[in-house]
Amino acid sequence: MFRNVRRALGVAAAAILLPLAGVHTAQAADTAGLKGVAADAPGAGYWHTSGRQILDASGQPVRIAGINWFGFETANYVVHGLWSRDYKSMIDQMKSLGYNTIRLPYSDDILKPGTVPNSIDFSSGKNADLQGLSSLQIMDKLVAYAGQDGLKVILDRHRPDASAQSALWYTAAVPESTWIANLRSLAARYAGQSTVIGIDLHNEPHDPACWGCGDVATDWRLAAERAGDAVLAVNPDLLIFVEGVQTYAGVSGWWGGNLMGAGQYPVQLTVPDRVVYSAHDYATSVAQQPWFSDPSFPANMPGVWDKYWGYLFRQNIAPVWVGEFGTTLASTVDQKWLAALVSYLRPTSTYGADAFSWTFWSWNPNSGDTGGILKDDWVTVDTVKDGYLASVKAAGFPSTGTGTGGGGDGGGSTAACTASYAVTSDWGSGFNAAVTVTNSGTSALKSWQVKWTWSGAQQVTSMWNASYTQSGASVTAVNADHNGSVGVGGSASFGFGGAPGGGSAPSLSCTAT
DSSP states (O other), rough: OHHHHHHOOTTOOOOOOOOTTTHHHHHHOOOOSSSSOOOOOOOOOEEEEEEEEEOOOSOOEEEEEEEEEOOOOOOOOOOTTTTTHHHHHHHHHHTTTOOOEEEEEGGGGGGTTTTTOOOOOOOGGGGGGGTTTTTTHHHHHHHHHHHHOOOOOEEEEEESSOOOSSSSOOOOSSSSHHHHHHHHHHHTTTTOOTTTTEEEEESSOTTTTTTSSSOTBBBBBHHHHHHHHHHHHHHHHOOEEEEBSSSSSSEEEEETTTOTTTTSOOOOEEEESSSEEEEEEEEEEOOOOGGGTTTTTTTTTHHHHHHIIHHHHHHHSEEEEEEEOOOOOOOOHHHHHHHHHHHHHOOOHTTTTTEEEESOOOOOOOOOOOOOOBBBSSSSHHHHHHHTGGGGOOOOOOOOSSSSSOOOOTTTTOOOOEEEEEEEESSSSSSEEEEEEEEEEEOOOEEEEEEOOOSSOOOEEEEESSSEEEEETEEEEETTSSSSOOOOTTTTEEEEEEEOOOOOOOOOEEHHH
């Protein structure tokens, strides 16, 4: 709620941090072993959902335990803090602290031609490889390096422009058509790069946004279906993160935090098993809510969370990701709130990945009413705040190998790949299909090609994220320039249209170099 207050960017919040005695040292010890990534760690490839869990490409459950790093949505048109540090050092620090995912807010302004990022320090070699790049090209660099570090990325359409958030997903200046076109553009840009696991369609819908009311102009659930289907049409591997609204059936809560209507009116997409619901929840440093003054606080909070969004997880309807939560920790109420919420999210040591996913707000210290994990110098960690999160941190993920400056192949390494084929839609006279290429070898792939032979009369009519040749029933698809490099355990994908429909899935062979 009250996002104009919480986005007083550049104003550091002076916080008197009062630790919750006796819990942080033990919690940090519990998760110390989670910060390294085992060779068989879950998280490889693209992800999908099953009931309340998020599963990786091989069906292993995964837990998002991450951090928000904002700035692309502001007039700097790039993540904040690059005026102080090199971006790689900050991503390395996120990993070292046990965060496994970065949520990157952006505004549609970064997709406008001529947008120039600013406030980046290039002195002493910092951010040297970002000089002269556009905002989107810098985002590419962040995604690539995060993937190399074993972190996943969620793109968050935070604002229609750099000036302010919007209640609805569109404004007079940024119509729905632009919103959807830009979502599709980003989805296509990162197709084949499994570091980017999904897109948060719009940040914090609020009144007059409704859920299930049926009004095309205000029903956020219907808009999410339109946008989600548009994204999946160009990149069917992505997760679609859908936030709540403010008010449902006369009951109000945090902006984006009310998912009471999702049980009765679920978001239904053409590609199954892609929806993750997202809630936002905050403490009194953002705004006062009636539950904070309840005589039973904080014991009342699990019931509050169950009502607004937790029931979706508890009833095995869908995964829930708390995309934002944060506080200065300046008051005792806020300290109790955060301790209760962390407990509600379920400790990793007890539940593993059968738990709520989350990304804390924020990495940045310059969020006016929450502060961040970093202190005002953009280097020092607020160990008290970070300590509250220790029990819900989770293991990192395999490197996608898409970053720059990685090590060479070791002796005896082997390049190998496998490919899988899935029909995403079939209307009789034609069909769409997706192919996922997975690095099954012991060294990074430089390139790959996939071959198959159809048993019927099918012909490729169009292909994206790969090029192809077809001779009779035999098809050969070769990687595009941007997705030929695939790290060990990582994956890339391409899609195509064909005709006629109704054919059986062919056997695929994959050759790698």
